[in-house]
Amino acid sequence: MSLPPGFLDELRTRISLTQVVGRKVVWDSRKSNQAKGDMWAPCPFHQEKTASFHVDDRKGFYYCFGCHAKGDAIGFVKDTENVGFMEAVEILAREAGMPMPARDPEAREKADHRTELTKVTEAALAWFRLQLKTAAGGAARDYLTQRGLDEAALDRFEIGYAPAGQNTAFQAMADKGLPPENIVAADIAREPDDGRAPYDAFRDRIIFPIRDGRGRCIGFGGRAMAADAQAKYLNSRETALFDKGRALYNHGPAREAAGKGQPLIVAEGYMDVIALVRAGFEATVAPLGTAITEDQLRLLWRIADEPVIALDGDTAGLRAAMRLIDLALPLLEAGKSLRFALMPDGQDPDDLLRAKGAVAMRKLVEGAQPMVDLLWRRETDGKDFDSPERRAALDRTLRNAIAKIQDPSLRRHYGEAINDLRWQLFKGNRTMPGRGGFRPKTATAPVAATRASALAAGSLSDADLRAALILTTLCHYPGLIDQFEADLERLAPRNPDQTRLAQHVLHTNARDTDSLNAELDSANLTQTLETLSSLGHVRIAPFLRPDGDAEQAALCLAEEFAKLAARRGIDHELTEALEDLETTEEDSHLSWRLNHAIQTRHRADHPEPPETADQGEDRAAMSAHLRDLIDRRAWEKKKR
Known part of the structure; x- marks a missing residue:
């Protein structure tokens, strides 16, 4: 049985070699780096005690430095299960949820046809690159120079130019002896419906070659030089080689750079990718002129666990981010997610790099927001939640979004994160219901003279009483803040005064009591700390006395945070x-x-x-x- 073109490529995209091999080996945790897909184990093909068997999960290949066994997931299943090639494919296809294709006697012929089309695209690329150096390509060279691309960059990204002639590229390919039907099938030229001679698919455009993960030129993107062109950017049509929903610009080089530890960045266009790569962000890819598809998302996760989506800082970029959330939610799994680096308003990555340099871009990438924050932003930005009905509608919308997540554990963690964000939005905006009704934005805190009263203390929940002890302890022992920083971020007290104090303690640089007290005084938080310190369960804490023990205070903090x-x-x-x-x-x-x-x-x-x-x-x-x-x-x- 022959398989249709693209089936094996999709199968390799959907499966993880680490998971396939992991059923047969025990990974060496000292040598392996799971985050980079770099895994080591004793070889399953020969008896050994050392971990000489290497799996590169990003590239999808394994190699043993002892017995020299090598291959991909299909070969591994074939050799370890003692099955034939097609049976190994069927085993992996079942695991990936892919139905085996019906028998296709013409599959071999189709594979050969794809090889012939690759010859056409490679020949066309060489010709496009040559045209950029001719007199006809002068305006294109000037434009690229204005965009900061020198000769080395043009060579690195194999940028070319398609002249404005009606069928110049078609005739050049035909003169090389390439069959006219293949030139059309590779979308170098197109046949009009009226039966006239084929015309060039790209005319008067800067050409960007699109290569697949294996380095084959499968299509092109063209940027129009004419200001009045109907489409500023134009991609190759769907062909036996090219499916824009399953390809990424700069796929192969980005995969290699991500394997060396660079963050995978997803930009919007060709020039953004080129600018980022030249600025040192070599693990950068882009979808091909459309919103990211499910297949492209799976490709991204094969390269890196948490791609950073770097979208333009305009309304369209934000909308694209929000659409991507809906696509990604049902596909999320433990360790596989997205982060978002939104550019400043009106800028794309190329603009930001020109204006502020690589340092500003790196700061944005390192501070990229988790997807749950974008989900929350989408449902809350610009909206008012001043009634129970509106809050209930928000809860329902968020529940429906989180319900799309298939992994129960991940779904629970998303729920917890949303609950934390919800408390941050609403916790300081409550009043007791009375004749005036529910007024979420007119909450009034107790005046200073009454904050330490039994009434004020009695209004604190059990969680807030614990938070009071935690915050008072950290203010007495600022040197413990770093140790409990992660726990403090999740504290989220419901009392507004405690919230202000917690935020100040979390972000302070003071690590001695005198400096912190001075900061609290400047921030009008001294009274809040005195109120918390006057609570009965806080006053009796022995480690809060002048002769208190920091080690005992640390143990108390660990216990309270755990509870x-x-x-x-x-x-x-x-x-x-x-x-x-x-x-x-x-x-x-x-x-x-x-x-x-x-x-x-x-x-x-x-x-x-x-x-x-x-x-x-x-x-x-x-x-x-x-x-x-x-x-x-x-x-x-x-x-x-």
Whole structure:
């Protein structure tokens, strides 16, 4: 059986050689670098104790430096499973979710045809490059010089020029002895419907060759020189060689650079890629004039786990980022995501590099936002959430978006991140409901004289009481801030005063008490710290006394942060169980989940020895609370 053209390339794109080989070997964690797809293990083909078997996951090949075995995923399955070539392909196709194609007796003929078309495209590229150096290419050379491209850059990116003649390229290829039907099939020329002679596909355009991951020239992109051209950029049409939805500009060189540790950057156009590569960002690619497709996204993830999407800083660029989120969400998996580096308004990467240089671009790439932040921005920018109905609509929209994620663990982490962002948006905007109704943007904090009162202290939740102890401890021991920086970022207290203090502590450079106190005084946060320090459970902490012990303070911080993290996870489980209870009639298993979550949360908040006299009462109280939740859900179902 022969396979249709492109099937094996797509199969190799969809599978990970590391996963295929990983079923047969034990990776050497000391030599392997999973982030770069650089994996080492003892060879499965001969007996050895050292890790001489190397897998390059990005390129899709393995090699043993001991027995010299080498190949790709198909060859590995073929040799280790003792199966034939087609059977190995079928095994991998099942894993990749690709149906095996029907028998195609003409597949070999098609493969040979693709080889012949490659001869045409390579010949055309050589001719286009030559035309750029002629008198006809003078205006194109001037334009490229204005864009900062010297002779070395023109050679590196194989840039050429298609003259303005009607069929100049077609005639040049025919004079080389290439069959006219192949010149048309490779889209160097096109046949008009009226039966006249073929005309050139590219006329008066700067030519950018498009090569696949194996280095074959499969098509071209052309930039019009005429200001009144119908299309500024034009790509080759779909051919037996070229499918623009499955190709990336600068694919091969970017893959090699990413394998050496450079971040993979996805820009919008040819000139952006060229500018970034010349500025040192060699692992840069671009889709071919259209929005990123699913196949291109899979190609990107084969090169790097977290490509950085560097889109233009205009409305169109932002819209493209938002569309990409919807495409990516169902395809996400652990370790595979996207980050977004949005350019300053009105600029593309080439503009930014010209204006501020590579340092500014590197800063943007290193500070690229995770996809969850862009998702949140899309649903909240420019919107007002001053009513329960609007907040509920936001919650529903975000739940529907997150529900597209297939991996349950990843979906849960997205939910937690969204919850953190939600608290940051709403936590400081609450007032008690009363005759004036719900007024989220008119919250009033207690005045300084009453902040330390029992009423103010009583308004703090259990989580805020823990946060009070954490913040007071860090203010007494600023030297511990670096140690707990990551935990502090996730603290998210609901009390607005604590939020301001937490943000200041997180971003301060002070690492001694006097310097930090001076900063807090300048930021009008001294009263907030005094209020927290006056709380009963904070006052009795021994390590907050003048002769306190920093090591004891660090242990306390670790314990409090751990309890808060446990509670967040338990609360998420409780929320999911309640949501499931709304949509199912089978309450027995969900009741157990709810009861278990409530008891676990109670134990996290009120740790006790394993055997206590009140344990039965606690369980009874939890069950009573559970019954109340279930009864309330049942009443809501009937009401709907």
